[in-house]
Structures are given as C-alpha cells and as structure tokens.
Amino acid sequence: MDTYDFYAEKAVTWLPLVIVSVIAVILLLPNSRKKFLRLQASLPTSKISSVAMGLVEIQGTLIMKDALVSPVSKEECIGYHYIVEDITKDKDGSYSYHTIHRETRCNPFMMKDDSGTIDVQAEGIELILLKETHVRSDSQKRYTETLLKSGQQRLLVGYADAADGIAFIRKDTGSNILGITGVEGIGVWNKYQPLLRSFMLTWLMISAVIILILSQ
DSSP states (O other): OOHHHHHHHHHHHHHHHHHHHHHHHHHHSOOHHHHHHHHHHHSOEEOGGGOOSEEEEEEEEEEESSOEEOTTTOOEESEEEEEEEEEEEOTTSOEEEEEEEEEEEEOOEEEEETTEEEEEOOTTOEEOSOOOSEEEEOSSEEEEEEEEOTTOEEEEEEEEEEETTEEEEEOBTTTTBOEEEEHHHHHHHHHHHHHHHHHHHHHHHHHHHHHHHHTO
16 A cells, blocks of 8 residues: 555545544534523523623513614514525535525614513624524525514523613623523523533544544
8 A cells, every 4th residue: 555545544534533523623612602502591580670780681571762674574673683695506406505694783672571671782682592583585595584573572691781870781791792582492492402412422422432443
C-alpha cells in the first residue's frame, strides 16, 4: 500500500468519528436559545408587581403599544420573526429550502398578569419555540413569519430594571438574554427535554464506540 492509499483509508475510517464529534460539539456548545431554555427551566416565575431587579421570568398577556405591519400577512402586530428561503427541486421531484434572509423586529410592548403590568424594551428580543403564524410560497421562494400579537399568553426571560422608580424589562447584557416563548410549548419542552438530551448523548457515545471498534 502506497502512502496515498494509506492516508485515504485512514481518512475514510475516521470520517464518521469526525462527523459524530462535530454533531456532539454542536449539541453541547451554548447559544442564546439553549441559554434561554436553561434559564427559564431554573428561574421561578415572578409576579409582575413584585419583580426583583435582575434576571427574571414573567408570564402574562401581551399588550401592544405601537403596531408593526408583518411582511407576509400584512397584519398589525407587536413584533415578528421573518424568514425567506430559496426553493430548489431536484431531478426526483424533492424540494429543498435554503435560508437567504431572516430578521426579527419588535416594538416596545407591555405584559400583564393578575398583579399588574410592566413595560418591555424589546430591542434584541428572540422568539423561541413559537409556531409559525403564516407561510406563503411561490415557485422560487418560501416566506414564513411568526407573530407576537396583543392578547397572546407568553413567557418572557429578561432583565428587570427600573427608571424613576418604575420597573421595566430589557435584554440582560451579562447573559445576553431577552427571550419570549409560548406557555404551553415550553411546558412540553421542559417535560421531555431531559429525556431527549440523555438519548442524544447516549446515541453519540454508542456511535463513537462502534466506529472505534470498526476502525481497528
């Protein structure tokens, strides 16, 4: 076996292990969405009228102050997450989608629970685990939007601050978190996420062991 064939064989042998390692890194590396999910699972839900200064979780009804017009349905809303994807079709007739644009816009709004209301400074907010509100496609592109609207029940994690003795919520500069999600969806996530994470880690370890055995 010449040098080229030797290294080619090694590359083929180790490629699956490299792929598994990359997947593991992606799953385990922190990002803002994972950080939000971890924080909301550990933070107690505070009553709006008695939030302490610092990182908090609140739950309540959204109240619109100044409306935005959504890009797909042209509805008035508090804010939206908007995605544009290119559509391609292969020779077998299967479609694939490639994101070419995404944006989140949100105006300041208020949240209300049975104890009171609070302003939310929405700059930097992320919409997390929220179902798409509208999807529209043509022959070349797919357009998707997820809306925040008055009357929706939502859970929010952010930083409670105060100005002139009046509390408000803003993005936390330390943890870089201001996230909002659905109440029902996050309940399902909190119930099944530990099982999913355990399954994924177990699968990755078993895959790595099998690949190492086969590469001997």
